[in-house]
Amino acid sequence: MSREEALELLKQYVKDEKIIKHCLATEALMRNLAKRLNQDEEKWALAGLLHDLDWDMTKKEPEKHSLIAEEILKNLNVDPEIVSAIKIHNYVHGIEPQTLLEKALYSTEMITGFIVAVALVKPSKKLKDVTVQNLLEKFKEKNFAAGAKREIINLAPQFLGLSLEEIFEIALKSMQEISDDLGL
Ligand SMILES: [Fe+2]
Numbered sequence: 001m002s003r004e005e006a007l008e009l010l011k012q013y014v015k016d017e018k019i020i021k022h023c024l025a026t027e028a029l030m031r032n033l034a035k036r037l038n039q040d041e042e043k044w045a046l047a048g049l050l051h052d053l054d055w056d057m058t059k060k061e062p063e064k065h066s067l068i069a070e071e072i073l074k075n076l077n078v079d080p081e082i083v084s085a086i087k088i089h090n091y092v093h094g095i096e097p098q099t100l101l102e103k104a105l106y107s108t109e110m111i112t113g114f115i116v117a118v119a120l121v122k123p124s125k126k127l128k129d130v131t132v133q134n135l136l137e138k139f140k141e142k143n144f145a146a147g148a149k150r151e152i153i154n155l156a157p158q159f160l161g162l163s164l165e166e167i168f169e170i171a172l173k174s175m176q177e178i179s180d181d182l183g184l
Helices: 003-013 017-036 041-050 067-074 080-088 100-120 132-140 156-160 164-177
Strands: none
Touching: 003 017, 003 041, 017 041, 017 100, 017 164, 041 080, 041 100, 067 080, 080 100, 100 132, 100 156, 100 164, 132 164, 156 164
């Protein structure tokens, strides 16, 4: 599936603009993580872009989130590793990620929402004014953007062999590069 087809599919299923932006941010993050870790950039980016494909359909049933996406993508002949990474990323299922791609998506996708929250408390509300230091400080505040589950994000350094600071740096840069698309 090409990037263009994937974006079209995403927009067909997801009408919530905030979620589309979250998917674009996760795509950018996954692409840059793949680059850093010498992995398949297109594959990782596609997993990021499509990971919340069933969001609108499962909003009220978190236990179904990612399972419907799995069904849709399986039928579209998407790479099985992408499909499994997307299925596993919903921690509610309690499935342990195995491959590097699965581990990356599982442990880092919440970072994008966390970075949005940090940007929104800046006077300018702009990503360009966010620093890695800001992220590290806000991450320590347990009640700040509590939806960005610290216990999941804290798995990322060990999973990826990068420090939390490096991961935040990659995530922040990835999002700053597409700040116009993110409206931040
Ligand atoms: Fe997500």
